[in-house]
Amino acid sequence: MKFNIALLAGDGIGPEVIDQAVKVSDAVAKKFGHEITWKPALTGAAAIDAVGDPYPDATHEICKNADAVLFGAIGHPKYDNDPSAPVRPEQGLLKMRKKLGLFANVRPTFTFPSLIDKSPLKRERIEGTDLVFLRELTGGIYFGEKGRRDGGETAFDNCVYTRAEVQRLAKKGFELAMTRSKKLCCVDKANVMETSRLWRETVQAMEKDYPEVTVSYEFVDAVAMRLVQWPNSYDVLITENLFGDILTDEASVISGSMGLMPSASMGADIALFEPIHGSYPQATGKNIANPMATVLSAAMMFETAFNLPEEGQAIRDAVNKALSEGIVTEDLADKGKAYGTKEVGDWLAANI
Numbered sequence: 494m495k496f497n498i499a500l501l502a503g504d505g506i507g508p509e510v511i512d513q514a515v516k517v518s519d520a521v522a523k524k525f526g527h528e529i530t531w532k533p534a535l536t537g538a539a540a541i542d543a544v545g546d547p548y549p550d551a552t553h554e555i556c557k558n559a560d561a562v563l564f565g566a567i568g569h570p571k572y573d574n575d576p577s578a579p580v581r582p583e584q585g586l587l588k589m590r591k592k593l594g595l596f597a598n599v600r601p602t603f604t605f606p607s608l609i610d611k612s613p614l615k616r617e618r619i620e621g622t623d624l625v626f627l628r629e630l631t632g633g634i635y636f637g638e639k640g641r642r643d644g645g646e647t648a649f650d651n652c653v654y655t656r657a658e659v660q661r662l663a664k665k666g667f668e669l670a671m672t673r674s675k676k677l678c679c680v681d682k683a684n685v686m687e688t689s690r691l692w693r694e695t696v697q698a699m700e701k702d703y704p705e706v707t708v709s710y711e712f713v714d715a716v717a718m719r720l721v722q723w724p725n726s727y728d729v730l731i732t733e734n735l736f737g738d739i740l741t742d743e744a745s746v747i748s749g750s751m752g753l754m755p756s757a758s759m760g761a762d763i764a765l766f767e768p769i770h771g772s773y774p775q776a777t778g779k780n781i782a783n784p785m786a787t788v789l790s791a792a793m794m795f796e797t798a799f800n801l802p803e804e805g806q807a808i809r810d811a812v813n814k815a816l817s818e819g820i821v822t823e824d825l826a827d828k829g830k831a832y833g834t835k836e837v838g839d840w841l842a843a844n845i
């Protein structure tokens with residue numbers, strides 16, 4: 494098969510981890526007889542520097558016309574440390590998600606047998622964890638009206654959801670639960686927030702369409718606790734944008750590193766694959782960032798966007814082998830035994 498893939502490397506460690514995912518994807522394509530054409534495009538601070546827009550129209554055209562998008566990370570300290578900057582890299586990410594209609598962000602959390610003892614959490618608590626967050630990605634507080642009043646002394650961010658937005662995300666959650674252990678957790682803050690009450694009421698009304706799925710409704714603060722206490726009690730979790738952002742970074746501790754966490758952002762027409770981590774500015778250019786989150790995002794791309802599970806599995810097998818043989822970057826390595834970003838990528842490509 495032939496694929497056109499939009500390649501948005503972004504900022505910081507983005508280009509370094511993307512290079513490894515490209516190498517590994519090319520090795521998979523070679524092994525299975527596919528042809529990939531990569532279409533690089535600007536995003537983030539790199540795009541602001543080049544053309545003044547973190548998600549330029551030219552990039553959007555490339556994404557819209559691609560079979561899938563592979564995304565690195567955006568963000569730069571010069572913006573993080575200047576809250577008043579009018580144009581910010583993160584606006585590009587949000588604009589891209591909105592314009593491409595990427596409403597469902599699938600963020601799996603699983604443990605790797607060889608890493609169980611790397612987690613600060615006890616083995617018996619995390620062993621067997623295999624859960625998936627479905628994070629709503631184009632609504633909520635990220636996209637509601639925001640601003641200042643009282644001469645700048647008061648700031649506000651509105652959280653807005655429509656029933657239709659909740660329904661389409663929840664539908665994906667129910668469908669995913671049906672393919673797994675038929676357990677769905679709706680994470681909300683319905684004891685306080687009106688948007689959460691709409692979420693709860695909407696999901697409750699959908700239960701009758703999925704009689705085999707057992708649904709639990711839990712408050713986000715309690716989930717934040719139980720997620721590290723008994724993560725293996727969860728299976729599919731659906732949640733709004735901001736709660737999903739926070740809980741999935743927390744969940745990375747279960748796997749062992751942020752550098753391992755992939756995701757798929759699904760829309761009606763196109764899907765984008767991105768690690769959940771950011772541009773990790775402290776590591777930029779040092780060849781120390783873990784490329785596995787991006788490599789595993791490429792595995793999700795083969796499986797989800799191209800419906801090629803064997804190709805995805807070939808990547809997963811290489812990653813598992815690297816982890817068990819200690820071919821890992823410093824976030825997972827024993828002292829003095831770290832490999833570089835590029836060396837891990839080379840090893841994975843050679844072991845496809």
Ligand SMILES: NC(=O)c1ccc[n+]([C@@H]2O[C@H](COP(=O)([O-])OP(=O)(O)OC[C@H]3O[C@@H](n4cnc5c(N)ncnc54)[C@H](O)[C@@H]3O)[C@@H](O)[C@H]2O)c1
Nearest residue numbers: 566567568569573751752769770771772773774782783824
């Ligand atoms: N999707 C995205 O592009 C995205 C996501 C989160 C943050 N950001 C942006 O990234 C910048 C930095 O934000 P931050 O420091 O809060 O988050 P970050 O995810 O970049 O880094 C947080 C910590 O996670 C660890 N980490 C992240 N990626 C890793 C990797 N590949 N290998 C090993 N360890 C890794 C490091 O310990 C790092 O200090 C900001 O500008 C932020 O806005 C972008």
Ligand SMILES: CC(C)[C@H](C(=O)O)[C@@H](O)C(=O)O
Nearest residue numbers: 568583586587738769770771
């Ligand atoms: C950079 C930021 C806008 C983004 C988010 O909050 O969605 C990031 O944290 C993520 O998880 O992809």
Ligand SMILES: [Mg+2]
Nearest residue numbers: 738739742769
């Ligand atoms: Mg985040």
